[in-house]
Amino acid sequence: GLYQDAYAAALDRLPNTPLHYVSLGCGGGRKDALFLQRAWPHLPQLHYTPTDISAALVVETMLHIQPSFPELACSPYVLDLEAEPDLNAELAPHDPAASVRLFSCFGMIPNFDYQTFLRYVRRTLRRGDLLLISANLSPEPYPAAEAYIAPQYDNPHAHAWYSGLLDSLGFPMPQVSTSVRAVPLREDGQIWQLQVHTAFLQPVTLTVYGESFHFNPDERLQVFFSTRFTPEVIPEIFANAGLQVIDAFLFESREEGIYLCRASA
Template structure:
C-alpha cells in the first residue's frame, strides 16, 4: 500500500453475475436480510454510524477492555507455527483488528505478520485496511519486499484485503496459503457474523477453516435469561433512529421508495425453551406496487412483508452446545457483566 493505491482482491462469490443471481433469489423470497444491508457506500456508512452509537463494544469501555483481554489470550503461542496471520471475517470498520494488532504479543510473533480484512462490503474492507495501515508504519503489498521492521520494531505487516460473500461458504484455505505460505499461525476473528448467519452451517464452516494450532475468536450476542426475560429490553438496540435509517437505505438501494412501506421490529423464539431467539426487521408494504428490480417486474400486494434484518441471540448454554456440535473445542471464554455479550476462544476439536 502507498498513499494513492491499495491492492484489494475480490473472490468469485462476490463477482457481479453471482451477486445479481443472489439478489434475484432474495427478491423472490422477499428476504433481503444480511449482505444486502452493506451494498453501497451510503449503507456501509450508515452501519458504521449505527455501530458507533449503539454497539456496546464501542459505547462501553468495560466491554472494549474485555475484547482486549480475549485478544491477548488468543495471541498466546500455540502449536509449532511462528508468526501471525489475523483473518478478520466480517471486518467491519476494523477497530477491534487495529487494537489487537497493537498489542505487544501481536508485535512479537517470532515470524511474519499478515492481516486479511474480509467483508462483503468493499467500503468496509477499505475502511478496515486503511485504519490498520494508519497504525503500522511498515506495510508490505503483494509482490513487494517487506521493509525492515528496525532493530526493535516488529516485522512488516502484509495486508491482504479480500471482498467475499461468506454465505457461499468459500474454500478460503488455498487462498490463505497463497498469502502467508501456509507456515504462520492464523487467528481467525468472527466478531459480528454469528448473529446474522444460521449458526450450524457457519460454525461448521469455521471449523473447516481452522488448522491444528490456529485459533478462533468468536463473539456472540447473548441472552442470559432467554427470550421471555430479555426480548423487551434488548430490542431497543435494533429499533432506534440509527437502525431504522440503515434498514430504510436497503429499501432505497433495491429500488423501493421509503414511503412505500412501514418498518416493524419484532422478536421470536427459535427454540421452545427460548434459549435461542431472534430480532427481525420487516418492511410491510402500504399498497400494491409493480417495480422492476434486478431486471424483473415484481407484483407486490398490500401487506406483503419483506425481511430486511435479523439478529440471533443465545443463552451461553445453547451456544456451547452449538460449538460442540460443530467440532469446535472451547478453550476459554469471557462474558460481559450484563451477560449480553460473550467472546469465545476456540480451536478445531482434535480428530475433527
C-alpha cells in the first residue's frame, strides 16, 4: 500500500544512525505498526514516541504495539498539538545519541488551521529530520469537486455522527439542526472546506462545568470542518510553511496524498 511505500521512501533517505520515530496523532497505532514492522529489524537503536490528544488512543496504541515489539523503547505522550507545546523539550530526553527523527502526521491537517499547524511542525524539525504527512485532496478545484466530495460529509451516517457529538456535549437534539456547506478558501478554488454548522431552532442554554452558554435562534455554531487541497497546490502550501516536499504518494482517487518533507534550507 501507499503508506508502506511512503515509509520505505523515508527509511531510504535516513542515515544509518539511531532513529527517533515520533507519531503526531497516533490514533490507535495501526499505521505506526506498519512502520515499526519495516524498521525494527534494521534499526535496533529505535525509539518510538506516540502522541495524541486522546489518552485512550495513546493507551490503545501502546496495547497494540508493545506485544509485537516488547524490547522497543517507547515514551508515549498525551499532547494537544493545537496548543503548540514545546515538542523539542519533550522529545530531547528520549533522543538516542546522534539520532535523527522521523515524524509522522496522518489525518491532522484537514481539521487544523493548516497554515498555523504546518509552521508549528516546521519549527519542531531539526536539520536532517524528515516528516511524513498526509492531506485530504481535491482532485479538481472548487466548485467542480464539490459534487462528489461533499456527499461524504452530507449523508445520514455523517449526520448521525454530528448529532452524537452534539448530544454528548449536552445539546438538546430536538432544538438543533445541522447543515453542511462547501466554502472556497482561495478564489481559484485550489483550497476549500467542507463546514458543518449547527443552527438553533429556539433559545438553548448549555451548562458546562458550572459555566452557562446561551445560544439564540439566529446563531450558528461550527461543529466540524475538513480542508481540501488540490495536489497541485500542496508544494506551495508546504513551502510557505518552510517545508520542502521531496516525495509524494497519491492514492488513485487523488483524494488523499502522503508527502515526505524536510525543513527548507
